[in-house]
Amino acid sequence: MYKNLRWKLLIILGVTAWAVWSFTPPSTKVKLGLDLKGGVHLVLRVNTGDAVKVETDTAAEQLLEALKTAKVTVTASRPTSPTTFVVEGVPQASDQQFRTIADQQVNTAYEREPGVGGSYTFRMRQNIERTTREGAVTQAIQTIEQRVNPDGTAEAVVAPYGSAGDQIVVQLPGVSDIPRAKSLIRSMAQLQYKLVEGGPASDEKTLLSPHNGQLPADFEILPGVSGTRGDTSRVFYLVRKVAAITGSDLRNAKPSLDEFNQPAVSFTLKSDGVTKFTRVTEQNVGRQLAIVLDGQVRSAPVIEARIAQAEARITGSFSQQEAQDLSLVLRSGALPASLDYLEQREIGPTLGRDSINSGLTASAAGLALVTIFMFAYYKGAGFNAFVSIAINLVVLLGLMVSWGSVLTLPGIAGFILTIGMGVDSNVLIFERIREELAANKGARQAVAAGFDRVFITIVDTHLTSLIAAAFLFNFGTGPIRGFATTLMLGLLSNVFTAVFVSRALFELQLSRKPAGARLSI
Amino acid sequence: MRIFTNPNYNFIKWRWHALVLSALVIGAGIATMIARGGPPLGVDFEGGTVIVVRFAQPTGEDPVRRALGPLSAEAVVQQTRGSAGENEIMIRLPQRQGLEQGASLEADAQAVKDSLTKAGLPHEVRSTEIVGPVIGQDLKRKGILATLTALGGILAYIALRFRPSFGVGAIVATFHDILVTLVMLTWFNYELSLNVIAAILTITGYSVNDTIVVFDRVRENQRLMRREPLEQIVNKSVNQTLARTVITAGATFLAVVALYLFGGEVLEGLAFTLLVGIVTGTYSTVFIAAAIAIILSRRSAGAQAVTQAQARAKRV
Numbered sequence: 001m002y003k004n005l006r007w008k009l010l011i012i013l014g015v016t017a018w019a020v021w022s023f024t025p026p027s028t029k030v031k032l033g034l035d036l037k038g039g040v041h042l043v044l045r046v047n048t049g050d051a052v053k054v055e056t057d058t059a060a061e062q063l064l065e066a067l068k069t070a071k072v073t074v075t076a077s078r079p080t081s082p083t084t085f086v087v088e089g090v091p092q093a094s095d096q097q098f099r100t101i102a103d104q105q106v107n108t109a110y111e112r113e114p115g116v117g118g119s120y121t122f123r124m125r126q127n128i129e130r131t132t133r134e135g136a137v138t139q140a141i142q143t144i145e146q147r148v149n150p151d152g153t154a155e156a157v158v159a160p161y162g163s164a165g166d167q168i169v170v171q172l173p174g175v176s177d178i179p180r181a182k183s184l185i186r187s188m189a190q191l192q193y194k195l196v197e198g199g200p201a202s203d204e205k206t207l208l209s210p211h212n213g214q215l216p217a218d219f220e221i222l223p224g225v226s227g228t229r230g231d232t233s234r235v236f237y238l239v240r241k242v243a244a245i246t247g248s249d250l251r252n253a254k255p256s257l258d259e260f261n262q263p264a265v266s267f268t269l270k271s272d273g274v275t276k277f278t279r280v281t282e283q284n285v286g287r288q289l290a291i292v293l294d295g296q297v298r299s300a301p302v303i304e305a306r307i308a309q310a311e312a313r314i315t316g317s318f319s320q321q322e323a324q325d326l327s328l329v330l331r332s333g334a335l336p337a338s339l340d341y342l343e344q345r346e347i348g349p350t351l352g353r354d355s356i357n358s359g360l361t362a363s364a365a366g367l368a369l370v371t372i373f374m375f376a377y378y379k380g381a382g383f384n385a386f387v388s389i390a391i392n393l394v395v396l397l398g399l400m401v402s403w404g405s406v407l408t409l410p411g412i413a414g415f416i417l418t419i420g421m422g423v424d425s426n427v428l429i430f431e432r433i434r435e436e437l438a439a440n441k442g443a444r445q446a447v448a449a450g451f452d453r454v455f456i457t458i459v460d461t462h463l464t465s466l467i468a469a470a471f472l473f474n475f476g477t478g479p480i481r482g483f484a485t486t487l488m489l490g491l492l493s494n495v496f497t498a499v500f501v502s503r504a505l506f507e508l509q510l511s512r513k514p515a516g517a518r519l520s521i
Numbered sequence: 522m523r524i525f526t527n528p529n530y531n532f533i534k535w536r537w538h539a540l541v542l543s544a545l546v547i548g549a550g551i552a553t554m555i556a557r558g559g560p561p562l563g564v565d566f567e568g569g570t571v572i573v574v575r576f577a578q579p580t581g582e583d584p585v586r587r588a589l590g591p592l593s594a595e596a597v598v599q600q601t602r603g604s605a606g607e608n609e610i611m612i613r614l615p616q617r618q619g620l621e622q623g624a625s626l627e628a629d630a631q632a633v634k635d636s637l638t639k640a641g642l643p644h645e646v647r648s649t650e651i652v653g654p655v656i657g658q659d660l661k662r663k664g665i666l667a668t669l670t671a672l673g674g675i676l677a678y679i680a681l682r683f684r685p686s687f688g689v690g691a692i693v694a695t696f697h698d699i700l701v702t703l704v705m706l707t708w709f710n711y712e713l714s715l716n717v718i719a720a721i722l723t724i725t726g727y728s729v730n731d732t733i734v735v736f737d738r739v740r741e742n743q744r745l746m747r748r749e750p751l752e753q754i755v756n757k758s759v760n761q762t763l764a765r766t767v768i769t770a771g772a773t774f775l776a777v778v779a780l781y782l783f784g785g786e787v788l789e790g791l792a793f794t795l796l797v798g799i800v801t802g803t804y805s806t807v808f809i810a811a812a813i814a815i816i817l818s819r820r821s822a823g824a825q826a827v828t829q830a831q832a833r834a835k836r837v
Contacts, residue, residue, distance in 0.1 A: 035787065043656055045655070162659060164659075340626075341626040341627070341651075341653070342626070342652075342653045342655050342656045343626075343651065343652050343653060343656040344626055344627060344649070344650075344651040345648070345649070345650045345651070346646070346648060346649040346650075347647075347648050348645065348646055348647045348648055350575075350645065350647065351573075351647040351648050351787075354785060355785055355787055357785075358783055358784055358785030358788075359784065359785070359788075361783040362779050362780045362782070362783035362784040362785075362788075363779075365779035365782070365783050366775070366776035366777070366778075366779035366780060367776075368779075369775040369776065369778070369779055370772050370775055370776050373771070373772055373775060374772070377768065409785075409787050409788060410716055410719060410788070410791065412784075412788075413780055413784065413788055413791055413792070413795075416776050416777065416779065416780045417723065417773075417776070417777075417795070419776045420769075420772065420773030420776045420777065421773075423769060423772040423773060423776070424730075424769045424772075424773065427765050427768045427769045427772065428734065428765055428769070431762075431764050431765040431768070435761070453741075456737065457733065457734055457737045460682065460733045460737060461730040461733055461734065463678060464675050464678055464679075464726055464729045464730055464733060465726035465727070465730055467671065467674040467675050467678060467726070468671045468674075468675065468722050468723065468725050468726030468729075469722075469723075469726065470674075471667050471670050471671035471674060471722065472667065472671070472719055472722045472723070474667065475663050475664065475666070475667030475718075480715050480716070480718075480719050483719050484719070487723065
């Protein structure tokens with residue numbers, strides 16, 4: 001009898017050894033979730049409309065530029081919504097030429113609709129709008145990834161989130177300086193060089209008085225700090241709207257020191273950036289060039305002479321940390337669109353530690369209580385239950401680590417529920433064996449009948465629980481997912497331990513006893 | 522050791538009493554919920570800010586309220602459950618309009634921290650949770666969807682495995698358990714959070730689980746006791762599985778009690794929900810699921826008898 005017993009025991013030993021091997025040593029192999037490690041979880045929304053608007057603004061400007069070059073005069077080319085712009089006052093005589101130029105410049109992305117009196121409306125094509133929005137989210141993810149994890153070593157997660165298509169989840173385990181992390185993520189890092197047309201002045205009115213109080217169409221007013229060191233009062237500059245140099249011309253940025261030994265940020269330009277820079281400085285000697293970061297004038301040095309080198313510098317009142325962060329965000333590139341925070345969860349490191357401790361205590365206490373109960377109620381068979389539940393927990397941990405899933409606090413609760421499920425299956429079997437014994441069957445027949453009859457019920461109960469856990473997995477994020485994964489893997493390993501391991505243990509005991517011996521259950 | 526040696530309780534006799542008792546509890550609970558304007562929603566679904574701070578010295582709720590000043594008008598200030606020495610306080614603020622623009626989501630959280638520092642209460646922030654309206658709505662929708670689809674999936678499985686009257690019995694029992702759990706959460710002032718929803722979904726699995734064990738036994742007994750009326754078969758099956766039902770529930774209950782006692786503040790809601798779910802799941806298995814199955818079977822059996830009688834009448 002039980003001729004396969006040796007093989008069964010070998011399989012059990014092998015599976016257990018594999019599980020133990022896969023999570024040893026636990027301190028490095030078992031990945032802890034944010035709720036156990038401490039850290040921050042953020043959900044951000046990328047305002048993809050920004051990227052669409054930039055696209056339309058650029059298209060309107062490009063078309064105007066091309067028309068100027070071709071000597072076609074129009075009264076205006078201006079955006080009317082994030083996805084549309086109009087060109088007005090196209091002369092009847094050059095209508096054909098205008099259409100040709102417009103087709104060359106923007107036809108791939110915009111549909112053209114003629115209006116009255118030589119006006120045309122350009123509407124962004126829907127597929128272009130969609131790819132622009134998707135591209136903005138992808139680019140934002142890459143940019144944020146580079147900012148929060150510049151060396152690629154941290155366990156940071158930056159990923160798309162939810163079904164709306166414009167949300168991003170950022171998880172930073174073990175990060176303590178959350179305000180800094182948030183400002184790193186949010187910083188637009190839009191660097192621009194703009195020619196100064198007036199200022200600095202203490203208010204906007206003074207700037208506009210040479211222009212009869214009207215803001216010229218291609219100018220804008222930007223706030224900034226006065227160039228004098230130590231003076232932090234707010235001033236305004238009148239600058240050209242079109243930037244001479246932008247962040248996309250940057251090659252690299254790094255923290256450095258200025259001539260007063262104060263922290264600054266140095267950067268180098270790409271070769272076409274250098275060409276542009278040389279041209280601008282050559283044509284505008286004696287004028288001021290404003291260095292604008294995220295819509296703020298950081299400084300506005302006077303161009304002394306033509307500059308033909310790739311190196312430039314941003315100075316201003318930085319701390320060492322600020323200079324470092326600024327060069328990091330400049331290196332990572334500008335965000336394609338602004339970000340809003342939708343959700344923020346922070347778990348302090350002490351709470352994480354306490355949660356680990358209480359989770360371990362609860363698991364140990366749960367296992368102890370259940371074991372005492374099973375020994376008291378089923379005596380010898382209680383030992384089988386204990387062994388099969390213990391192997392269940394070991395296999396579960398092994399599966400989780402191999403699966404690459406993260407242990408969260410609800411996941412620990414999942415472990416405790418797995419203890420419950422293990423007990424459930426064992427009780428189901430033991431009660432059935434008792435019934436069969438009561439019906440005057442021999443120990444061996446009773447054990448065999450108990451396992452065989454109950455098997456279908458165990459499959460049923462596990463399948464329904466699996467269905468519930470699968471939906472839970474689909475619904476959840478972070479911790480809840482950890483819970484669902486633990487439950488599902490726990491159910492799988494429980495089928496193995498309750499049916500296979502527990503039966504092998506009974507058979508092992510029976511094989512050492514003479515036929516007809518009584519069973520301790 | 523054993524409990525219930527050859528039990529032979531007449532559970533089916535008590536089916537109407539059980540149904541009335543459950544209806545009363547659920548009715549009263551729903552009345553409470555309506556009086557309070559819906560089930561108690563936590564920050565996950567309703568949005569808002571929750572900060573848990575630990576003070577260096579035992580600090581009651583009142584000094585914290587005073588420190589918060591004007592903020593305290595809208596704030597809920599509560600000592601966390603199981604916090605020793607009154608030094609851990611939870612502060613919850615409702616959601617505000619326009620909070621999602623830019624960096625202002627954490628304006629309230631920052632204001633709380635600042636006012637505590639200003640009031641000279643040295644503290645450590647244990648956790649901060651801020652949920653804006655977009656995510657709150659999203660989670661609410663997802664939570665309802667997950668619960669309904671999970672129930673649908675389980676129903677489909679049961680429909681495949683058992684005859685309809687039993688499937689309906691199992692589902693009614695599961696709904697019963699969800700409702701009773703919601704009622705208990707309301708009465709004991711636990712808020713619905715993501716963790717609690719997870720626990721409720723786990724209970725649906727558990728409750729059906731329990732019911733299936735009984736129904737599987739009914740199916741087995743139907744083959745053995747062809748002549749017995751269904752009532753008797755079901756009653757016998759419930760009695761035969763009674764020891765298993767009670768012992769399993771007892772052992773799982775013990776494990777979850779450990780979770781409730783030692784699992785810490787974060788898991789308390791989850792553990793409480795599981796405790797309630799285990800008790801009501803066991804009760805509904807014994808009293809509700811089988812009762813509904815019998816009531817429904819009888820009705821269809823009665824209808825069958827009528828059509829058979831009619832057929833006979835025609836033949837004559």
